Amino acid sequence: MKAGIVGATGYGGIELLRLLTNHPQVKAITLFSSSQAGEKFENIYPQFRGGESYVLHDLEPEKMKEDLDVIFLATPSGVSSQLTPQLQGSHAKVIDLSGDLRIKEPATYEQWYKKEAAPDGTLGNAVYGLPEWNQEQIEKADLIANPGCYPTATLLGLGPVVKEGLVKPDSIVIDAKSGVSGAGKNPNPITHFAHAQENFQIYKVNQHQHIPEIEQQLTIWDDQLEPVTFSTHLVPMTRGIMATIYLQLKEGMSEEDLRQKFKSYYEPQPFVRVRESGGFPCTKDVYGSNFCDIGLTIDARTKRVTIVSVIDNLMKGAASQAVQNMNLVFQYDERTGLAPLPVYP
Ligand SMILES: NC(=O)C1=CN([C@@H]2O[C@H](COP(=O)(O)OP(=O)(O)OC[C@H]3O[C@@H](n4cnc5c(N)ncnc54)[C@H](OP(=O)(O)O)[C@@H]3O)[C@@H](O)[C@H]2O)C=CC1
Numbered sequence: 001m002k003a004g005i006v007g008a009t010g011y012g013g014i015e016l017l018r019l020l021t022n023h024p025q026v027k028a029i030t031l032f033s034s035s036q037a038g039e040k041f042e043n044i045y046p047q048f049r050g051g052e053s054y055v056l057h058d059l060e061p062e063k064m065k066e067d068l069d070v071i072f073l074a075t076p077s078g079v080s081s082q083l084t085p086q087l088q089g090s091h092a093k094v095i096d097l098s099g100d101l102r103i104k105e106p107a108t109y110e111q112w113y114k115k116e117a118a119p120d121g122t123l124g125n126a127v128y129g130l131p132e133w134n135q136e137q138i139e140k141a142d143l144i145a146n147p148g149c150y151p152t153a154t155l156l157g158l159g160p161v162v163k164e165g166l167v168k169p170d171s172i173v174i175d176a177k178s179g180v181s182g183a184g185k186n187p188n189p190i191t192h193f194a195h196a197q198e199n200f201q202i203y204k205v206n207q208h209q210h211i212p213e214i215e216q217q218l219t220i221w222d223d224q225l226e227p228v229t230f231s232t233h234l235v236p237m238t239r240g241i242m243a244t245i246y247l248q249l250k251e252g253m254s255e256e257d258l259r260q261k262f263k264s265y266y267e268p269q270p271f272v273r274v275r276e277s278g279g280f281p282c283t284k285d286v287y288g289s290n291f292c293d294i295g296l297t298i299d300a301r302t303k304r305v306t307i308v309s310v311i312d313n314l315m316k317g318a319a320s321q322a323v324q325n326m327n328l329v330f331q332y333d334e335r336t337g338l339a340p341l342p343v344y345p
């Protein structure tokens with residue numbers, strides 16, 4: 001199979017290249033760059049020296065869709081909405097890592113992203129690529145909207161309780177934290193080292209663009225749910241997301257019964273690991289891997305449920321989830337090429 005990566009010089013693109021070079025079904029990889037075509041990849045990222053040498057290519061949608069079997073778009077929002085329509089209509093499958101194709105309602109996308117939405121024909125074809133919950137649709141898809149990093153951690157943490165209609169509709173609060181690589185390779189005033197190190201900052205309060213993505217999936221599972229409170233914080237670490245989720249159940253339930261529900265949903269899933277009683281994951285438990293680890297408890301005093309869900313934002317939150325989706329689309333075992341265990345410490 002021949003794969004292409006657009007935005008290969010970005011953080012998501014680099015991780016895709018690392019994964020695809022170790023994928024047994026991928027025989028050729030072409031890298032595209034909007035700013036550095038003609039440059040050798042290893043000259044920009046010397047850590048890739050010693051392996052295959054890649055030259056960055058100009059984007060030529062007509063040629064790309066004829067030559068390639070799968071095209072990953074690891075580009076900022078606003079790119080895929082314009083580029084994907086030009087890539088459709090061939091045998092090539094497209095997997096978009098940006099937020100452009102996740103929100104079904106164009107006006108909602110435009111409200112939260114402040115950008116023009118993709119055309120209806122493109123949005124209508126895009127399948128939300130959360131493999132643990134959407135496998136059947138993904139297997140038939142030509143176009144995948146790879147979930148956002150925060151939504152991946154949040155939705156995997158909420159799926160088993162929301163899908164069964166167990167949650168009080170107005171009770172969900174999501175307190176999320178991310179490492180700095182979540183913001184991509186270009187520093188801004190918040191992610192600049194001198195500001196971010198030894199600092200802890202809340203940002204985009206009640207305005208984060210992942211809110212509509214999270215609510216869209218939650219209301220597919222339970223249409224009675226009301227808007228959620230979702231807060232994001234920047235942590236001075238390179239990778240990792242922790243979503244700490246608080247909610248109330250409609251009816252009393254023992255912690256063990258709740259844990260059993262999570263286990264029965266996720267036992268068949270190779271990349272979601274549910275902790276035993278008293279166990280809560282930290283971000284280093286999944287660093288560099290495609291795992292999502294989940295811990296949970298019920299407070300005996302308040303009856304509130306606390307669910308903790310961690311992922312590596314560049315892996316399960318972006319590149320490795322995209323490869324998991326590619327595996328499902330091409331009918332490979334979904335674990336293919338995703339062997340890496342977490343890097344620790
Ligand atoms: N970082 C993360 O943890 C996650 C990121 N995402 C999403 O994935 C996407 C990629 O993120 P990330 O890799 O972090 O971002 P980066 O900013 O690190 O990289 C994006 C790359 O896109 C390319 N690019 C920029 N403008 C254009 C353009 N107009 N046309 C084509 N290519 C362009 C650039 O490469 P070049 O100049 O070589 O073309 C750049 O290296 C984003 O949409 C992001 O929101 C999703 C989940 C997690």
Ligand SMILES: CC(=O)N[C@@H](CCC(=O)OP(=O)(O)O)C(=O)O
Nearest residue numbers: 098099148149178179182183209
């Ligand atoms: C730490 C940090 O800044 N993270 C980014 C994640 C952006 C992202 O992944 O954006 P899309 O999924 O919408 O493409 C943020 O919170 O905006």
